[in-house]
Amino acid sequence: MKRSDKEQLVAELKQKITGASALYYTDFTGLNVKRMTDLRRRLRRAGVEYVVIKNSLALKAVNESGLTTQPLKGPTGVVVAKDAITAAKLLTDFAKENDARPAVKGGLYDGAVIDAAMVKKLAALPTRDEALGQLAGAFNSVLAMFALALDARIAQLEASN
Numbered sequence: 001m002k003r004s005d006k007e008q009l010v011a012e013l014k015q016k017i018t019g020a021s022a023l024y025y026t027d028f029t030g031l032n033v034k035r036m037t038d039l040r041r042r043l044r045r046a047g048v049e050y051v052v053i054k055n056s057l058a059l060k061a062v063n064e065s066g067l068t069t070q071p072l073k074g075p076t077g078v079v080v081a082k083d084a085i086t087a088a089k090l091l092t093d094f095a096k097e098n099d100a101r102p103a104v105k106g107g108l109y110d111g112a113v114i115d116a117a118m119v120k121k122l123a124a125l126p127t128r129d130e131a132l133g134q135l136a137g138a139f140n141s142v143l144a145m146f147a148l149a150l151d152a153r154i155a156q157l158e159a160s161n
Contacts (some may be wrong), residue, residue, distance in 0.1 A: 006057060013061035013078070016049060022084030022109045023062070023069075024091060024119055026077045026102035028052070039094050039102070048087045049080040067111055077102060084109055085125050092123035 017023060028036060043050045051058075055072040062069045081087030091104060104116040114122075126134065 009053060010057050010061045010064065013051060013053060013058065013080075014064050016051070016080045017061060017065045017067070020080045020082055022079075022081045022087060022107060022122075024079040024081070024087060024107035025058075025072060025105040026079060026091065027074055027105055028077045028102040029075055030101045031098065035098055035101075042090055042094060043079065043087070046086050046090055047082060048090065051078045051080060052076075053078060062108070067108055068113065069108055070106055070113055072105070076105065079107070083128065085122055085127050088119050088123040089127070092120060 031039070040050050053061075053076075055076050058076060058078055059069065059072060079087055079091065091102070095101060095103070104119045106113065106115045107119060108114065109118070109122065125131075
């Protein structure tokens with residue numbers, strides 16, 4: 001690969017990293033083309049990008065973005081996500097279906113270095129939409145209880161008259 005092509009790849013990845021809240025490094029060894037295509041489709045539908053790039057180029061793009069990361073070894077695919085939790089859920093669910101592949105090596109979340117265990121913890125969290133739904137449900141239940149309390153008080157006042 002020519003030097004100009006490498007510089008272009010690094011610049012493109014750096015641009016993607018700039019708008020992302022999370023980067024996850026995966027080892028895709030053992031996945032055939034069909035499974036890799038399926039993984040890429042699932043990630044793309046969720047607005048997540050999956051980039052396979054040389055480790056040295058990936059590290060250069062991350063470092064040029066002003067972030068620090070752990071050294072990478074072996075074949076690496078980089079998951080670039082704006083929604084960290086959705087991407088973690090997709091990776092974890094796909095790995096469960098495919099003999100723990102791709103294996104998560106670690107990554108970055110909001111600029112901090114994380115390991116594979118933290119990615120699993122992120123996958124267990126509710127997504128933004130689920131969390132907003134839970135919050136709305138909590139507000140709704142509080143308002144419903146307040147309305148019932150008012151109704152009971154009105155019934156007591158009517159009964160005493």
